[in-house]
Structure formats: structure tokens, C-alpha cells
Amino acid sequence: MATFKNEFSWSLSRNELFHYCPRKYFYNYYEYWDGWLWNAPPLKKKIYQLKKMSALDMWLGDVVHRCIKFSILHKDKEAPFLLDSLQKRLAHDLALSFKNAQGPIQAKNLLLIEHYKGLPVDEHYWFEKGASLLKTYLQSTWYEHLKTIPANQFIYVDADDIKSMQFDVNGLRVYAIPDLCFYNQDGQLVLIDWKTGKERHTELSPQLKIYALRLQLVDGIIPSDKSIQAYTHYIQTGTDVGRLIEEADIDEAYAIIATGKQQMLALLEDEAENKPKPMACFEKTEDATKCAICPFQEICN
Numbered sequence: 001m002a003t004f005k006n007e008f009s010w011s012l013s014r015n016e017l018f019h020y021c022p023r024k025y026f027y028n029y030y031e032y033w034d035g036w037l038w039n040a041p042p043l044k045k046k047i048y049q050l051k052k053m054s055a056l057d058m059w060l061g062d063v064v065h066r067c068i069k070f071s072i073l074h075k076d077k078e079a080p081f082l083l084d085s086l087q088k089r090l091a092h093d094l095a096l097s098f099k100n101a102q103g104p105i106q107a108k109n110l111l112l113i114e115h116y117k118g119l120p121v122d123e124h125y126w127f128e129k130g131a132s133l134l135k136t137y138l139q140s141t142w143y144e145h146l147k148t149i150p151a152n153q154f155i156y157v158d159a160d161d162i163k164s165m166q167f168d169v170n171g172l173r174v175y176a177i178p179d180l181c182f183y184n185q186d187g188q189l190v191l192i193d194w195k196t197g198k199e200r201h202t203e204l205s206p207q208l209k210i211y212a213l214r215l216q217l218v219d220g221i222i223p224s225d226k227s228i229q230a231y232t233h234y235i236q237t238g239t240d241v242g243r244l245i246e247e248a249d250i251d252e253a254y255a256i257i258a259t260g261k262q263q264m265l266a267l268l269e270d271e272a273e274n275k276p277k278p279m280a281c282f283e284k285t286e287d288a289t290k291c292a293i294c295p296f297q298e299i300c301n
């Protein structure tokens with residue numbers, strides 16, 4: 001039987017976590033491994049459970065993403081139906097997470113960090129925030145525009161299975177897949193990264209450059225042959241940040257991945273086995289605000 005191994009891979013979210021807090025990265029990508037086994041040591045089991053938890057902000061963003069995806073795939077569903085579905089999903093998830101927080105904790109069950117930590121969760125605030133995000137999207141030009149795009153013009157619509165996210169970059173497994181990619185009425189390719197959080201970029205984001213690299217390597221779409229418009233769409237404000245993809249963006253995507261890979265490999269004791277150096281080599285952040293919302297806080301000492 002093939003051995004299930006923790007193989008080294010790269011993604012932009014992994015890269016960001018590496019810089020956000022190396023210790024959190026260590027828990028999240030190494031120390032949790034095998035924590036699902038019935039005979040795993042209790043600390044490993046705990047780390048695995050903690051890793052599977054989600055923060056309120058991330059959970060809300062995920063639910064809104066799924067609503068947008070649904071609206072693209074089911075163009076006959078109008079705004080009232082979508083808003084109602086969103087509210088039902090939010091209410092369902094919040095109730096379920098609250099119930100699951102009462103224990104016993106199971107890694108496979110939805111559990112929000114805030115519920116787990118017993119922090120106050122103002123449900124009304126999250127209902128309002130979700131509704132506001134979706135309403136803003138439903139009033140955007142993208143929503144109207146996407147209704148006019150035939151189904152066969154879409155290349156990617158927020159695929160969420162882990163297998164389809166991966167591709168190979170010079171022998172390295174990379175995880176990245178666009179939220180949305182389609183041909184518009186003029187035959188131009190449009191690449192979109194939806195963001196429910198605050199605006200972080202004022203120019204083409206690294207994520208979009210990596211998506212463009214994926215288009216080149218997986219789909220054979222080369223920016224010098226095909227015009228690709230790429231935007232981060234900030235749902236809260238309705239702002240689009242982006243431009244046409246250039247060949248230099250592909251070079252930069254390669255460079256981002258290569259640099260990130262090198263930095264991560266430097267903290268491995270054995271590259272072939274993807275075995276990390278001792279935990280002490282993975283520094284803790286000194287920013288206490290990050291710890292306050294970190295699921296690993298209780299075991300991070």
C-alpha cells in the first residue's frame with residue numbers, strides 16, 4: 001500500500017502564513033500531520049483539530065464566495081433568492097459551530113475559532129455584513145455582465161476540490177486556481193480574484209500573476225498570444241485593481257514561487273523527506289493581535 005506522505009508544495013496562502021508567523025506555519029503544515037490517526041499522541045490530535053478551525057472573517061468570505069459561484073452557475077436565480085440562501089447558510093453555520101463548540105471537538109465538524117474560544121459572536125453583525133457584501137456584489141457591473149456570458153465561455157468558476165487546484169512549476173507542486181476566468185463578448189480573457197476583505201493591493205496582485213502562470217502552464221494560454229485582463233475585485237467597495245497581463249508578470253510569478261520555496265526549504269532538515277527543523281527554528285510572531293485570533297494559542301508556549 002502506498003504511504004501517505006506530507007510532501008512539500010507551495011501556494012501563496014502558505015507563503016503568506018510563513019511570513020505572518022513561522023510558528024503558526026509549522027503547526028499548520030507540519031506538526032498536525034498524522035493527527036487524524038486514532039492512536040496519534042493527544043497533542044498531535046489537538047493540533048490537527050485546531051488547524052481545521054476557521055476564523056469568522058474567513059468563514060464569511062468563503063460563504064459569500066460560494067454564493068457568487070452559485071449565482072454564476074444558476075443565472076435564473078434572482079437577488080432575493082440569493083440573499084435568502086445566504087442568510088440561511090449563515091444562520092445554519094453559526095448555530096452548528098456554536099453547538100460543535102460545546103464538545104467533544106471533532107476535526108471534521110465546522111467550528112469557528114471565536115466559538116471555540118468562547119469569544120462573543122454578534123450574529124446580527126455577521127448577518128448584516130454577509131448581506132451587505134452580497135448586495136454590493138449584486139449591484140456591481142460584474143454581476144450583470146456575467147449573466148450575459150454563456151456557460152461554455154467559462155474556464156474556471158471557483159473550483160474547490162484540492163486535486164484540480166494543483167499544477168506543476170519546474171517540478172514543484174503548486175496550488176492555485178482562479179476564482180473566475182472567462183471569455184468576454186470581445187473574445188478577451190478575463191481573470192478575477194474576488195476579495196471580501198479590505199483592499200490590500202493598488203496594482204496587479206501576486207495572486208493574479210500566479211493565476212496567469214497557471215493559465216500558461218495548464219491551459220496553454222500565453223499572454224503574448226492572448227489578451228488577458230486580470231482584476232482583484234474588492235466586493236466591499238466595488239473596486240477593481242488590475243490591468244492586462246504582460247509577459248513580465250509570468251516571470252515575476254516564477255520568481256515569487258522560487259523565492260518562497262527557497263525560504264521554506266531553508267527551514268527543512270531533510271528536503272527529500274520534507275522533514276522540518278526543530279520547532280524552535282520557527283519563530284513566533286511578536287504581534288500579540290495575531291495570537292489573539294490564532295487557533296494554536298493554547299498550545300503555543
Ligand code: SF4
Pocket residue numbers: 021023024025284285290291292294295296297300
Ligand atoms: S499563538 Fe501567536 S506565536 Fe503562536 S502560532 Fe499563533 S500567531 Fe504564532
